[in-house]
Amino acid sequence: MMTLPNLLNEQAAEILAYKAVxxxxxxxxxxxxxxxxxxxxxxxxxxxxxxxxxxxxxxxxxxxxxxxxxxxxxxxxxxxxxxxxxxxxxxxxxxxxxxxxxxxxxxxxxxxxxxxxxxxxxxxxxxxxxxxxxxxxxxxxxxxxxxxxxxxxxxxxxxxxxxxxxxxxxxxxxxxxxxxxxxxxxxxxxxxxxxxxxxxxxxxxxxxxxxxxxxxxxxxxxxxxxxxxxxVDSQVVNWSLLNPIKSRPVNGNKGSFGKVLCIGGNQGMPGAIRLSAESALRAGTGLVKVYCHQSSGLHVASGRPEIMLQYQDLEAALNWCTCVVIGPGLGQDQWAVQKLDHVLRYLTTDPKSLVVDADALNLLADKKDKTNLYNIFSKLPACILTPHPGEAARLLKVQIKDIENNRYLASENISKMYGGTCVLKGAGTLIQTAETQNKNQCSWVCNGGNPGMATAGMGDLLTGIISAFLAQGMPEQQAAIYAVCAHAEAGDRVARQYGQRGMIASDLLTPLRAIINGL
Structure with a gap:
């Protein structure tokens, strides 16, 4: 796993203001x-x-x-x-x-x-x-x-x-x-x-x-x-501090840049998984497929033919992908439980990078055997959980106020309990890695973003960006940091141009494309 100084540009690495104590x-x-x-x-x-x-x-x-x-x-x-x-x-x-x-x-x-x-x-x-x-x-x-x-x-x-x-x-x-x-x-x-x-x-x-x-x-x-x-306890990060993403090889093809499988979009809930899939494409993934309820398929792919769809044979879809996203629009009914359990069984024998969000987090919170989850997630190439404070509270079996009273401790506890990186969303999004031994620091806080981003679908968008960076080969820590910072920078660019009120998640897709290309 890369350490943070490898991610910061040379000038930023020397700025003491970005080391919190x-x-x-x-x-x-x-x-x-x-x-x-x-x-x-x-x-x-x-x-x-x-x-x-x-x-x-x-x-x-x-x-x-x-x-x-x-x-x-x-x-x-x-x-x-x-x-x-x-x-x-x-x-x-x-x-x-x-x-x-x-x-x-x-x-x-x-x-x-x-x-x-x-x-x-x-x-x-x-x-x-x-x-x-x-x-x-x-x-x-x-x-x-x-x-x-x-x-x-x-x-x-x-x-x-x-x-x-x-x-x-x-x-x-x-x-x-x-x-x-x-x-x-x-x-x-x-x-x-x-x-x-x-x-x-x-x-x-x-x-x-x-x-x-x-x-x-x-x-x-x-x-x-x-x-x-x-x-240092924690490092402050934003997009301007990070090294540019490396240029793509001239002889690359769509298979060179990863395959993301987005699992969600239960009956009547197509929007969230569509946002994750589209943001994964805009963040550079070569191929994106959505596994969703058949009734949601038309809405997921409408106007975006680049998104592939699959309704059956989840095993084949998992075999196909490089990185798995599960949760946006997944729901919590029997269909959702079956899909999550299938993914967990699959990953025990065929580990792949995983991003867990939304309803999948709520379903994880209900599972009694947290040790089994830790054993699965900690052995994956990458595992990133992206809760907002409400989901974080359910994961830890506490109240939302307990999360907000100490966001650093909450993100650390989630990471330790579930064995993956925790991205605790909110004002000053925190990124906490599970790897705490022999490291001077293991948490980062993004000082980008704005209140206009407090609207439906923003988290689904972030999930897609994280999966895109994982699918393209970024290590877990780097993917989480780059995705959070790119997402925040996109929101700030929209706010500067149009203001904060009325911002919607899909507004960020256009600036996101420019940001990851260094524009």
């Missing part, structure tokens, strides 16, 4: 990284405040009245430095803190004293009136939040979120769990988050991706020293 790693390695970079911890705090101030000036250049809200830890120190810089530049600034009589400790205390020495004004939370200001700088809580935020901070955060003015969060929105992105139980809803040293895992997927707003990253000039100490 946990709060525990920051806490453990930040001091040593600063020391190795000949930077004191107070100098590091100063750089953070300076970086936050530069982001503020860049995005809100006309702002002159700033409310800075601080807590009692190091995050407050960053905020005090930003406040002092803003004051010294001629802006009107007020720092709001829990208790103006409280002297902070260590470096945060030094930053607080510098603010006071510069003539800065501070007020208690109880005096907050945001009506006189134009922007709120959030420096209340940092990456150390684990349990529920205390009540006084919850009330403060609620008041901040009720304002109409823009909000800039330092390092991450106050009240957010750094590793999962979940509010604890409430967090600042930021317009921009300036993330220090490295992006935190929780900023990149699920609700955290929404609550942090736009991410501006600064490594505070210690990024290289930091990453020399840290095994």
């Amino acid at each position: 946990s709060s525990e790693q920051v806490k453990k390695f930040e001091p040593q990284a600063a020391k190795n970079a000949d930077c004191s911890m107070f100098e590091l705090m100063t750089r953070a405040g300076e970086a936050g101030f530069e982001v503020l000036k860049t995005h809100w250049p006309k702002v002159t009245k700033i409310a800075v809200v601080t807590g009692n830890g190091n995050n407050a120190g960053d905020a005090y430095i930003l406040a002092r810089l803003a004051l010294q530049s001629g802006m009107q600034v007020c720092v709001f803190c829990e208790n103006i009589e409280r002297e902070l400790l260590a470096d945060a205390g030094l930053a607080q004293r510098e603010w006071v020495a510069a003539g800065g004004e501070s007020k208690n939370f109880s005096c907050i009136d945001f009506s006189d200001f134009e922007i709120i700088v959030d420096g209340i809580l940092g990456t150390g939040v684990e349990g529920e935020v205390k009540q006084s901070f919850q009330l403060l955060i609620e008041k901040i979120n009720q304002t109409a003015m823009p909000r800039l969060s330092l390092d991450l929105p106050s009240g957010m769990h750094a590793n999962t992105g979940i509010p604890m139980p409430i967090c600042v809803h930021a317009d921009i988050t300036v993330s220090f040293i490295a992006p935190k895992l929780g900023l990149l997927t699920g609700i955290g991706k929404e609550l942090c707003g736009r991410i501006e990253l600064t490594d505070l000039a210690i990024g290289k020293a930091f990453y020399q100490l840290v095994n």
Whole structure:
């Protein structure tokens, strides 16, 4: 299996911004990284405040009245430095803190004293009136939040979120769990988050991706020293970071580029499998065949004669193909159960690459012998499961909220339980490989895509793209990453041209073709 640096283009491989870390790693390695970079911890705090101030000036250049809200830890120190810089530049600034009589400790205390020495004004939370200001700088809580935020901070955060003015969060929105992105139980809803040293895992997927707003990253000039100490938890990917797909050989023929068999399209459900089949063609598969219920055949192939159809003899269809897709429009009736069981029996003696989606995932979730499934899937040339959060919840026998509360853990558990790569769809789609031993990292998060893609058929389209890349010879990990990124990039191109509302899955087929050809 290829490791990720082989997939990234040379320039992207050097960009530290695309390596995400946990709060525990920051806490453990930040001091040593600063020391190795000949930077004191107070100098590091100063750089953070300076970086936050530069982001503020860049995005809100006309702002002159700033409310800075601080807590009692190091995050407050960053905020005090930003406040002092803003004051010294001629802006009107007020720092709001829990208790103006409280002297902070260590470096945060030094930053607080510098603010006071510069003539800065501070007020208690109880005096907050945001009506006189134009922007709120959030420096209340940092990456150390684990349990529920205390009540006084919850009330403060609620008041901040009720304002109409823009909000800039330092390092991450106050009240957010750094590793999962979940509010604890409430967090600042930021317009921009300036993330220090490295992006935190929780900023990149699920609700955290929404609550942090736009991410501006600064490594505070210690990024290289930091990453020399840290095994990266997750890699951020998008299409622009990946190496181009290799050109096709001049003497290739349709058989050279794989044969995809798409199994689904039960009675009354032809659309999903049609989208998978057509996207497999547009992503470069040489031959695509759909095995579906006979009543769905006309609708599956209508207007797309390149799609072959088969209604009987599933064994022959399986013998024919290079890669199997099962699930889109499969249903969960007896017909569907028979087809899935047939495929599973076949793969035990004749392993082939497999993509499992939609109703096939739901049927897998109902099977009691997960060990048998693991034994089948883990021995295949490639096996990729593509659940959305609802399907993921059923696979793990938990609630959807449990999936969204820790998407990284959910994708890891699915991969471990079923023995394949898990593509957990949603905002910040996660790709988790089952191969966790002797690897510095084994998960990736795509920062492409947009809310317009939250519509019927998008997942079926992705399934087809994954199968196409597998059929053309990409290893499992590479196929999943390239497919997710190409799919997201296609959605973003459609959104840029037409907007997000009204986007439908088939809109992505035309840009998809251009994307995989490097256009």
